[in-house]
Amino acid sequence: MSTGQRFANRVLGIHRFINRKLVGRLLPGGTTASTVTAAAAAPSPLVRRLGSNALVVDADALLLKPSPGAAFPPYFLVAVEAGGYVRGLVLLALYPVLHVLRHEARAKAMASVAFCGLRRDEAARVGRSVLPKLFSREAPGVHAIDEALNALPERVKVVAVSRTFPTVMVEAFLKEYVGFDAVAGRELKGGPRYLTGVTAELNMERMSRVLKQTEKTSCGSYPKPVVFHDGRLAFTPTPAAALAMYIYFPFAVLLAIVRIAIYVLLPWRVSSVVAGLTGVRVRVIGAAPAAADGSGGDDEGTSNKPHGGRLYVCNHRTLLDPVGIACALKRPVAAVTYSLSRLSEVLSPIALRRLTRNREEDRRRMSSMLARGDDVVVCPEGTTCREPYLLRFSPLFAELAPEVNPVAVDARTAVFYATSTSPVAKSFDSVYFLMNPRPEYIVRFLEPVDTESGKSSIEVANEVQRSLASALGFEGTALTRKDKYLLLAGNEGVVKTK
Numbered sequence: 001m002s003t004g005q006r007f008a009n010r011v012l013g014i015h016r017f018i019n020r021k022l023v024g025r026l027l028p029g030g031t032t033a034s035t036v037t038a039a040a041a042a043p044s045p046l047v048r049r050l051g052s053n054a055l056v057v058d059a060d061a062l063l064l065k066p067s068p069g070a071a072f073p074p075y076f077l078v079a080v081e082a083g084g085y086v087r088g089l090v091l092l093a094l095y096p097v098l099h100v101l102r103h104e105a106r107a108k109a110m111a112s113v114a115f116c117g118l119r120r121d122e123a124a125r126v127g128r129s130v131l132p133k134l135f136s137r138e139a140p141g142v143h144a145i146d147e148a149l150n151a152l153p154e155r156v157k158v159v160a161v162s163r164t165f166p167t168v169m170v171e172a173f174l175k176e177y178v179g180f181d182a183v184a185g186r187e188l189k190g191g192p193r194y195l196t197g198v199t200a201e202l203n204m205e206r207m208s209r210v211l212k213q214t215e216k217t218s219c220g221s222y223p224k225p226v227v228f229h230d231g232r233l234a235f236t237p238t239p240a241a242a243l244a245m246y247i248y249f250p251f252a253v254l255l256a257i258v259r260i261a262i263y264v265l266l267p268w269r270v271s272s273v274v275a276g277l278t279g280v281r282v283r284v285i286g287a288a289p290a291a292a293d294g295s296g297g298d299d300e301g302t303s304n305k306p307h308g309g310r311l312y313v314c315n316h317r318t319l320l321d322p323v324g325i326a327c328a329l330k331r332p333v334a335a336v337t338y339s340l341s342r343l344s345e346v347l348s349p350i351a352l353r354r355l356t357r358n359r360e361e362d363r364r365r366m367s368s369m370l371a372r373g374d375d376v377v378v379c380p381e382g383t384t385c386r387e388p389y390l391l392r393f394s395p396l397f398a399e400l401a402p403e404v405n406p407v408a409v410d411a412r413t414a415v416f417y418a419t420s421t422s423p424v425a426k427s428f429d430s431v432y433f434l435m436n437p438r439p440e441y442i443v444r445f446l447e448p449v450d451t452e453s454g455k456s457s458i459e460v461a462n463e464v465q466r467s468l469a470s471a472l473g474f475e476g477t478a479l480t481r482k483d484k485y486l487l488l489a490g491n492e493g494v495v496k497t498k
Contacts, residue, residue, distance in 0.1 A: 059160040059174060059183070063139045068099060068106075069239055071164050073138070074131055075110040076237045078169065081230075082118050082126045089246060095239045107164045107186070108199055115166070115188055116197030121490075123168050123188070123195060129421070129488040130231035132173040138236055142178055142223050157181045159210065163202055179222030184210045227389050227479065230488045232425070232432060234417045245415060252415070252435035255279075259434040263323065263349040271349075272327045279438045284328040286445035289405055291331060292373065309334075309374040313397050314407040315390055315468050316379035318418040319344060319429045321409050324441035325377055326350055333375040336366055338382065341427035348430075359396060366400050377407075380461060383481040384419040388474040390465055391481070398451045398460035406464050408444040408471040421489040444471055 048056050064070040072095065080088035091113045098106050115123060136142065160180040162170050167185035174180045184206065186199040235241055255278065262275045272282055292310045312333065314321055322335035326349075334351040345352055353369060355362045369376050380393035397404060411418065411433065418433030420426045433439050446467055451460050469476040482492050 053155050054157045054159060056159050056161050057145065057180070059162040059170060059180075059185070060164045062142055062145055062160070062178075063135055063162070063170065064164065065138070068103075069095075071107060071110065072098075072239055073237045074134060074165065074169060075114045076242055077130055077134060077231065077233065078114040078118075078123070078126050080233065080237075081130050082122045083114070085246075085249075087113070088242070092239065092242050092246070103164070111166060111186065111188070111199050112197035114197070115195045118195050118197075119193055120190070120195060121193075125488075125490070126231075127168045127170070128172040129229060131169055132177055132226050133229035133231070134236065135170070135173045136177065136223070136226045145178070159184060161185070161202065166199060177222070177224045177226060179224075182210050225387070227385070227387050227477070228484045228487050229386065230421050232416050232420070234413050234415055248415070248437070252437075255437075256431050256434040260347055260431070264347070268326060268332060269330050272330070275327075280434070281438065281440040282324055282327045283440065283442045284445075285442065288329050288445055289448075292375065308372060309370045309376055311370060311397065311401040311404045312375065312377045312407050313404045313464055314377060314379055314409050315472070315474075316381045316384045317386075317409055317411040318384060318433055320411070320418070320433055320441070321379060322350055322377040323348075324409055324411070324443050325407055327441070328443040328445070329375070331375070333377050334369055335377045336362075336369075339426075341423070343427040344430055363396060363399065366397075370401055380464075381481070383484055385484070386417065386419060388472070389479070390469050390472075390474050390476045391479050391484070392477065393461040393465045395457035395461035398457035398464075402452055403448045403450050404460075404464065405448050406446040406467055406471075408442075408446060408468045410442045410472060412440040412442070414438065421485060446471055 076088055076091055079091045091110065094109070094113065098109055101109065158180050159182045160170070160174045160178075162183070162185035165185050166188045167183055168188060170185055171183040174183045184202055186202060187206070188195050189198040189200055190196045233245070235245075237245070259275055259278055259280060262278070263271050266274060272280075276282075289310060292308060312325055314325065319340075322333055326333045332350055334353060336353045336355050338355050338357060340352060340354065351374070353365060355365065366376060366378070378397050380395075380397050381391040382394060383391065385391055413433060413436040415436050416432040418429050418436075418439075420429055449460065449464055449467070451457070455463070465476050468474070485491055
């Protein structure tokens with residue numbers, strides 16, 4: 001059998017595999033590839049051969065469910081996250097008209113509304129940091145294609161082609177998380193900095209050019225989990241869900257104002273009860289430690305670490321982690337942070353102390369707070385993570401007190417995420433958390449960890465990370481704040497401190 005025949009047989013086998021695995025997921029009950037292609041409104045077959053060493057896969061069949069409105073949520077996210085809520089409202093208002101258009105015309109119209117006037121770098125940011133989470137959650141065929149891709153010979157390049165989405169919307173997800181070697185989609189027209197929203201058709205000439213510029217991706221484990229992602233909307237914005245969000249939004253703002261007033265104006269023992277009447281829930285697991293006696297110094301003269309207040313070490317889910325711990329303790333705590341907006345500082349019901357990223361200066365500041373008898377909350381990850389993963393812990397906290405109190409926290413929201421990498425959007429993180437209908441914090445107090453047992457500070461930090469990961473059911477990683485910001489924002493996440 002010749003090499004060409006072997007390759008053709010392998011392509012046929014992959015096509016049959018996708019029919020069996022992917023199509024079965026898209027349309028339960030058994031359908032043909034042509035039926036699925038028509039249902040997904042994609043003019044190309046699911047898989048086809050291109051040359052002697054390339055395979056083209058229809059990305060739309062992987063990413064879209066077979067319904068006319070399946071492409072609306074990704075375009076709506078681009079409109080809202082890159083263009084604002086008004087642009088998203090315009091796209092939603094046009095949906096009844098879009099719904100009756102043919103697939104190709106509908107895709108062009110949504111692209112025009114979502115991308116017109118956007119900066120190229122902002123569109124790329126949304127495609128890189130916001131859409132992968134949506135696709136990983138909603139794409140029906142991503143896991144089904146993985147086994148098929150791994151079965152291909154090493155020399156074969158696999159290109160994902162989309163006739164529904166511009167390349168900028170799907171390239172990051174399909175290459176970095178699914179494992180395609182190249183992605184070709186509609187091309188957005190515009191100048192060097194801004195987009196017009198007009199899309200150019202995908203043709204064989206451009207596909208061939210993409211293929212020539214593509215290097216075979218090294219083998220890895222795919223699909224990869226989406227550890228970091230950005231954006232405000234925590235739900236899949238179908239037309240009905242998006243409409244509900246806009247109706248709810250004014251009430252959400254009013255609700256957040258009332259909740260902020262409760263936490264700022266009322267005593268701690270009362271605020272949690274009253275906030276609970278508005279839908280805020282703080283669930284406490286384990287016995288909360290008693291208040292420290294506040295005595296300074298070292299009773300036995302064997303430690304050079306200040307006694308006084310308790311040091312609470314928690315994973316970082318949102319800006320309100322220390323507030324959740326204070327509610328669980330029913331007494332105020334102090335928190336340390338590297339960067340904080342003026343608005344968040346004004347609205348905070350607890351004392352905040354800025355850190356400098358200078359190790360010795362930060363050690364001095366936190367030690368002085370503990371020596372005064374303050375209960376201090378520190379988040380060694382240095383940044384938030386929305387998914388069930390823990391980032392690497394900075395070991396500085398293990399050098400501050402004779403023992404630390406690990407606290408596992410988790411925040412649950414249904415409509416709005418309460419974290420952001422944008423400096424402007426970050427100012428409203430706590431407000432967005434309180435805009436959710438029923439925001440919930442789960443606070444679990446773990447057994448104290450002795451920092452003077454002969455282990456190094458790094459070993460103590462790793463031990464605390466493991467205990468928190470075990471309590472939460474999360475996975476510990478060696479990822480850092482720098483990794484997160486390089487992926488989501490294109491910078492290292494370092495801000496100027498005062």
